Amino acid sequence: MNLNKHKKVLVISDFAQELMPILQQVTTIQPENILTLQSYGCIVSHPYGDLMRAVVIAIYQDNVEEILVVGTKDQRTPTVKIPTQLEAIKDKINTLDYLFQNSTPEFQGGTLDEWLNGKENIIENIEKSVDIIRHHALVPPEVKVRGLVVDNQDGKFLIDDIPTSNRV
Template identity: 65%
Template sequence: MNLDKNKKALFLTDMENGLEPILQEVTNIRAENMLTIQSYGSVILHPYGDIMRSIIIAIYQENVEEIFVVGTKDKRTSTVNVSTQLESTKNKIQTLDYLFQNSKPEFSGGTVDEWLNGKENGSDNIEKSVDIIRHHPLVPSHFKVRGLIINNYDGKFSIVEVPTNKTVSNLT
């Protein structure tokens, strides 16, 4: 995946450290042209939330030309089951679950657990985030958005592009 090294790109990555050099090597984009937003699980839960706001501002303010939503295959999206740690707030969680189910679109997801932990499959999370970015009314329709999964096997990294429903230009 050799891209124009002078192109500015935005990477939405997991909280894992050390991804930038790998992405720089694979995409051939210079470090000074890489912007990174870190999020637990590389997930955009709401099309009008803080992460999406940062992406839109980067597109227009920083002249970003392409966005990569990057996840890692060797670890689960959420390393901790947050809802079990919140057992002391069980009544509040039940109330929030009720609101999640009955007050859409204010709340994203079906339950507090889904909202906190995301989906089990990291590829699904990445595909959903790519879809949210691509279909956002403030993102130009010609804008390139790709989903990538970094696989760390035996200390060697490989990157796999996540297929999405909407077709984009070939990798060149």
Template identity: 60%
Template sequence: MNVNKKVLFLTDIENGLEPILQEVTNTPAENMLTIQSYGAVISRPYGEIMRSVIIAIYQEDVEEVFVVGTKDKRTSPGNVRTQLETMKDKIQTLDYLFQNCKPEFFGGTVDEWLDGNENSIVAIEKSVEIIRHHPLVPSDVKVRGLIVNPKDGTSSIVDAPAAKTGQASPDHCLS
């Protein structure tokens, strides 16, 4: 293992994860790169978060990527729910469009898209698969999922099932 290897972490907007991630992955702070987003999920293989991951891999010579979820993540803040209620008519219109047109983002309804309340392990597995099988990500870059508990510092690796080689995933196809 290269002690000077750069490691990229895609994390949720959660304070205090860096010391836990350093300890769990045995990565010195100077070799850590972090991309934060709400949910730490890559929903589009050619979206802005994936673009940032790809650029970081090449620009910083990243050897390993971790998609990090947090255990016991709190649900959406109450004021987001209240604000969504005030936009009920707009949301219904958008939901109709998503069901009858080709939406440009992940999720079947506006609530699902904004909420991101998918099972965190499933979301991490999907994100790992998108990164691992993206045509612009070098095959020698290791990509893994990780669930951490910020309260007690425990962690567990999320093993994403490996897809068959030579087959393109439908999520990677452009329509």
């Protein structure tokens, strides 16, 4: 993987602890040049949420030149189960689902469940997160945004680039 070892890189990853040593080894980026943000399922769920705010601040405050959204293949995001047996919760879920489907830009389509859990496929979550970051109004076009999947096959780690559409 061709990355300048002196460039500042922001890594958005799941909470898997083994990812950082693997990335440092494969990318040869100096540890002091890597900033990390962790998110369940490496999901940037909203273009104006807290995680995206941290990304924008890192770009301008720490001069981040590249952003890597990294997930682990075959690792499912823990599914959040909200107890729906209580009538008060059912009403709130129905209201939130209505807002998700009918309000913009506050809620990005879908349902409450999709917002909490993301997609079942990690690659789809990474693609969506890369797309949100890449097309954000405050992310400069020269900041490269890439999606990576780490695959542990027989004790050997492979890192694959996820092909995504180019910046518009």
